[in-house]
Amino acid sequence: MRVLVVEDHEVLAARLAEGLRDAGLAVDVVGDGAAALEAADGAAYDVIVLDRDLPVVHGDRVCRTLAGHGPRILMLTAAASVDDRVDGLELGADDYLGKPFAFHELVARVRTLGRRAPSAPPVVRVGDLTVDRARHRAARGQRALSLTRKEFGVLEMLAAAEGAVVSAEDLLEHVWDAHADPFSNIVSVTMARLRRKLGSPPVIETVVGRGYRL
Numbered sequence: 231m232r233v234l235v236v237e238d239h240e241v242l243a244a245r246l247a248e249g250l251r252d253a254g255l256a257v258d259v260v261g262d263g264a265a266a267l268e269a270a271d272g273a274a275y276d277v278i279v280l281d282r283d284l285p286v287v288h289g290d291r292v293c294r295t296l297a298g299h300g301p302r303i304l305m306l307t308a309a310a311s312v313d314d315r316v317d318g319l320e321l322g323a324d325d326y327l328g329k330p331f332a333f334h335e336l337v338a339r340v341r342t343l344g345r346r347a348p349s350a351p352p353v354v355r356v357g358d359l360t361v362d363r364a365r366h367r368a369a370r371g372q373r374a375l376s377l378t379r380k381e382f383g384v385l386e387m388l389a390a391a392e393g394a395v396v397s398a399e400d401l402l403e404h405v406w407d408a409h410a411d412p413f414s415n416i417v418s419v420t421m422a423r424l425r426r427k428l429g430s431p432p433v434i435e436t437v438v439g440r441g442y443r444l
Contacts, residue, residue, distance in 0.1 A: 231255050231256065231276045231277065231340075231341070231344040231383065231386075231404060231405075232255070232256040232257075232258075232273070232274070232275050232276050232403065232404045232405070232406075232407065233250055233255050233256065233257050233258075233275065233276065233277045233278070233279060233340060233344075234257075234258050234259075234260065234266065234269055234270065234273075234275045234277075234278045234279070234301070235247055235250070235257060235258070235259045235260075235279045236259075236260055236261075236262075236263070236265075236266040236278060236279065236280045236281055236284065236289070236292065237259070237261065237279070237281045237306070238261045238262060238281060238283075238284055238285055239281075240261065243259050243261065244259070246259075246279065246336075247259045249333050249336075249337070250279075250337065250340065251379075253337045253341075253366075254366055254379040254382060254383060255340070255379075255383075256383070256404070256405055256406050256407040257407055258273070258275075258407050258408045261285075262284055262285045262286040262287065263284040263285070263286050263287025263288055263289060263291060263292045264286040264287045265286075266278070266280070266284070266287070266292050266296075267287065267292060267295060267296070269408075270296055270300075270301065273403065273408065274300065274301075274400075274403045274404065275300070275301040276301060276302065276343075276344040276404060277301060277302050277303075277304060277340050277343045277344050278296065278301045278302070278303050278304070279304050279306060279336070279340065280292060280293060280303055280304065280305050280306065280323070281305075281306050281307070282305055282306065282307035283307065283308070289305065289307075290321055293305060293321040293322050293323055294321055294322055296322075297321065297322020297323065298322060302324040302325075302343035302344065303322065303323045303324050303325075304323070304324065304325045304326070304327060304336075304339055304340060304343060305321075305323040305325070305326050305327070306327055306328075306329060306331075307326075307328060307329065308328070308329045324343055325339050325342075325343060327339060341363075341364065345363065345390070352364035354389035354390070354392070354444075356389070356433055356444045357431075357433060358370055358371040359428065359433050359444075361385055361386060361389040363386050363389065363390065366382060368382060368385055370428060370429060375427055375428070376427070377424070377427060378423075380405055380406070380420050381420055381423060381424045381427065383404075383405035384401055384405055384417075384420055384421060384424055385424060387400070387401060387404055387405060388434065388442060388443060388444045389444060391443065391444070393443060393444065394443060395437045395440045395441045395442065395443045396441050396442055396443065397440060397441035398417040398418070398441055398442075400441070401417050401441075401442075402416070402417055421434070421442065
C-alpha cells in the first residue's frame with residue numbers, strides 16, 4: 231500500500247512516515263498543499279493522510295480537488311469537534327482523525343481505507359495459502375511465512391486482486407515509494423524471493439507480457 235503524508239510540521243511528518251513504514255507501508259512525504267496536488271498527480275497513492283491546516287494551498291482545497299479521484303483521504307486536524315468532523319467529511323474526506331491520536335489507530339484507519347476493493351475480504355485463501363491483510367500475516371498450510379515488508383506488500387496486492395493479473399508497474403507504484411528506480415529489477419527480485427518462501431506447489435503465476443496473479 232502506498233501512502234502520501236501531507237503535513238507541514240516536519241517533526242510530526244517524519245514520525246508519521248517512520249511509523250507507517252514500520253507498519254509495512256510505502257510512504258512519501260510533502261509539506262504543503264501545492265506539493266500534495268503535484269505528488270498526487272504524478273503517482274498512484276492508495277491513501278493520503280492530509281493535515282487540514284496547510285500552507286500554500288489549504289487542506290480543504292486539496293481535499294475537494296482530490297476527493298473521488300482515486301486515493302482515499304484521511305484528514306488530520308487539531309480541531310476535532312463534531313462540526314469540524316462533519317465539515318471534513320462533507321469536503322470529501324473518507325475518514326477524519328483529531329490530534330492528538332493513538333498511532334495504532336491511525337495505522338488501522340489507513341489500512342482500512344487502503345482496502346479499496348469492497349469485494350476483497352481481509353483474509354484471502356488460495357489453496358493452502360492464507361493472506362491475512364488485516365493482521366499483516368501469511369501462512370502456507372500450518373507454516374507461518376516470515377516475509378519482509380515488500381514481500382508481504384506484493385503478496386497482499388496479488389491477494390486483493392482476486393485472481394486478476396497485476397502488472398509489475400502496478401506493484402512498483404503501490405508497494406514501493408518515490409525513491410524506487412522504475413528501471414530496476416526490484417519487482418522481479420522481490421517476486422523471486424517471495425516464491426522461494428512460499429514453496430511448492432507454486433501459487434504465483436507469471437502471465438507473460440502482463441504481470442502476475444494468484
